[in-house]
Amino acid sequence: MKILVVDDSRVMRQIVIRTLRQSGHGGHDVVEAENGREGLEAVQREAPDLVLSDWNMPEMSGIDFLTALRASGGTVPFGFVTSEGSPAMRAQAEAAGAAFLIAKPFTPESFDEALGAVLGAHP
Amino acid sequence: MTVTLEPSLGDVHAVVEEVWSSFLGAEEPILPLATPMPPGGWSAAITVTGGWDAQITVNLTDAAAQAVTSTMLMCPPEQCSDEDLRDALGELVNMVGGNVKSLMAGSAVLSLPLVGHGDISPGSHLVEVCRLELTWRGEPVVVTVHLPPAADPS
Numbered sequence: 608m609k610i611l612v613v614d615d616s617r618v619m620r621q622i623v624i625r626t627l628r629q630s631g632h633g634g635h636d637v638v639e640a641e642n643g644r645e646g647l648e649a650v651q652r653e654a655p656d657l658v659l660s661d662w663n664m665p666e667m668s669g670i671d672f673l674t675a676l677r678a679s680g681g682t683v684p685f686g687f688v689t690s691e692g693s694p695a696m697r698a699q700a701e702a703a704g705a706a707f708l709i710a711k712p713f714t715p716e717s718f719d720e721a722l723g724a725v726l727g728a729h730p
Numbered sequence: 731m732t733v734t735l736e737p738s739l740g741d742v743h744a745v746v747e748e749v750w751s752s753f754l755g756a757e758e759p760i761l762p763l764a765t766p767m768p769p770g771g772w773s774a775a776i777t778v779t780g781g782w783d784a785q786i787t788v789n790l791t792d793a794a795a796q797a798v799t800s801t802m803l804m805c806p807p808e809q810c811s812d813e814d815l816r817d818a819l820g821e822l823v824n825m826v827g828g829n830v831k832s833l834m835a836g837s838a839v840l841s842l843p844l845v846g847h848g849d850i851s852p853g854s855h856l857v858e859v860c861r862l863e864l865t866w867r868g869e870p871v872v873v874t875v876h877l878p879p880a881a882d883p884s
Contacts, residue, residue, distance in 0.1 A: 617817055618802050618803055618817045618818045618821050619821050621802075621803060621804075622753065663828075663840055663841075665842060689828065690825045690828025690829060691828040691840060693831075693832040695837065711749075711825045711828070712752030712753055712825055713752065714752060
């Protein structure tokens with residue numbers, strides 16, 4: 608399987624990728640993008656099985672990325688990894704078509720719980 | 731009567747502890763001790779605007795900033811560039827600020843982080859309402875929250 612990790616922070620992308628390994632989901636191919644606009648291009652180019660996206664990014668935010676993705680007919684499972692995990696943010700994410708929202712800071716356990724429901728058992 | 735919404739020192743402390751323990755302090759926790767902050771160092775700030783206006787700032791010494799970056803990237807400090815520091819400190823204040831914002835009621839927008847070597851003081855329209863002085867690996871770490879001053883009801 609292929610996972611697209613979208614975050615304007617290289618540091619956070621590395622932490623997400625590390626946490627994928629720690630949570631037992633390190634066997635997947637990983638593709639990276641720096642913002643929502645690059646994420647849209649990467650979805651078309653790479654056909655990932657899951658998108659993990661930050662919310663607050665320059666160029667195009669994560670919520671705008673997801674909205675544009677769904678508007679274009681894209682059905683790839685999408686999850687937010689963001690510093691804001693309030694009920695309002697979770698409701699907005701769900702309404703836009705996100706499967707889950709993982710709040711930063713996160714643990715391997717929270718990753719496994721969210722990804723397991725979407726990707727199934729560990730590869 | 732004007733009601734000023736502000737996070738409690740305890741809430742901000744809990745947020746910082748959670749961020750630190752998750753990504754930085756598994757072996758060396760951040761301690762509730764005040765250590766004198768020397769001049770210089772790094773500042774990372776993030777603002778909240780809309781239903782709740784605020785600036786959340788994290789101040790660290792050069793040594794603490796390098797340690798944060800090195801720990802997050804899991805690479806030796808000497809391999810961390812200034813760009814890496816800005817990235818790591820930006821993520822640090824993003825997590826602290828985002829979680830503090832999530833504690834407050836109402837809708838508001840979190841900015842992208844601003845990171846610089848030196849002090850990032852908020853504008854004169856904001857006053858300090860919360861100051862958390864901590865120590866990590868012997869280095870001072872200061873987290874502040876600035877809000878608009880409460881309106882004079884008279």
